Amino acid sequence: MVETLSIAVIGASGVGKTSIIRRFVYDDFSETYNPTRARRVYRPSVVLNGHMYELKILDVPPIAAFPSSPAQEWLDARCRGVRNASAYILVYDICCIESFEYVKMIRQQIVDNREGSSSSSDVPILVVGSKRDLQRQRFAQRRSVSVLVKKTWKCGYVECSAKFNWHVLLLFKELLGIAVARGLRHNHASIRLQGALHRNRCSVM
Template sequence: MRTKKKKKKKEQEEEEEETQQPRRRPSAWRREGVFQRDLGMVETLSIAVIGAAGVGKTSIIRRFVYDDFSDCSSPTRARRVYRPSVVLNGHMYELKILDVPPIAAFPSSPAQEWLDPRCRGVRNASAYILVYDICCVESFEYVKMIRQQIVDNRSKGSSSSSDVPILVVGSKRDLQRQRFAQRRTVSVLVKKTWKCGYVECSAKFNWHVLLLFKELLGIAVARGLRHNHTSIRLQGAAQEPLLRHVTARA
């Protein structure tokens, strides 16, 4: 009887079923996280990862959070939430990474966001990672559409996404010979015209996966998260940031 009560209590205390928790890290890192939490120094950053079907969004997230990869992946049909923590330049940050299934359009209103469970939390995300497959031009067109919709909804119709931290990620870099366009061509468009960050990566070979999260946090730091989120100010932010995992929130 006591065992059943303990089991029930444990289930009630757990996060929602969709939340994915990373493995525990070394105790020294955990102590650092607890110390900073007690002082109220932990910042929270919500990151929505969006892209067309089959571009490798989940593979990138799982490589970053769990450091694993599977060639046998299934399509993401429901929104999933991952909650790793990282240290950047000596400051600890709780990340809430939303793995968003393919959506027809960025939700244009809170009502639309609420009606579609896949979109919940997307409108108010602190930052966005837009993923496309470097071998699939259609997936890039999807990113192009979603980026413009984010700009229209989050920047009040501005032609620039300068107020919204957005990182465009070209996935499957290991298939370089099959790409539909030169890297420089895409990079110039994204950086110069869209005013977004740009990184290419390979989740399969763990190439530049950590870098893309460094890049995104760097953009968020530079722009101060001005959209109703706690500002991030780091010492030495102009220098290359140091990013490493610590324990997830208990």
């Protein structure tokens, strides 16, 4: 049986969410900026270490806050499916501190609103620093941000560049590894999948 994992990609306007998703799914990149105004769904199949996964990737437009209840989620079409996502990718622009503050706010709201729910408060969250190709313009050193995210927030952390296709595949492999390690599968595939992260055996179908 093929497992489906729902991944919500959330971030402020202009941080590169759609560019990252399209680079991963279609291996393309556009220099033209088209703001995401409505929720979009991408459904790629991924083979990781011999196991197939169906991904439901939600490209979420900028939202004022994480929906605090199922009712609020369904009132706003942009948020539908966000509360029950299997995992989250929170994207910020390494050159924009405001976009990082937005990710900080959303992460805390995810933790607060899912705590004690049947979907578990221990949901996998990967923080992604986008636009690594603009390294010289970053607002903070990579190490300081990485330590905060990993040590204090207890989240995964990856930096990438959709423009140059740098670490885009890695961030999705990292997220799958975190998700499996936290028990989204129950057939003890986690050990094999964690090994696959080092062998680079991941492909998008």
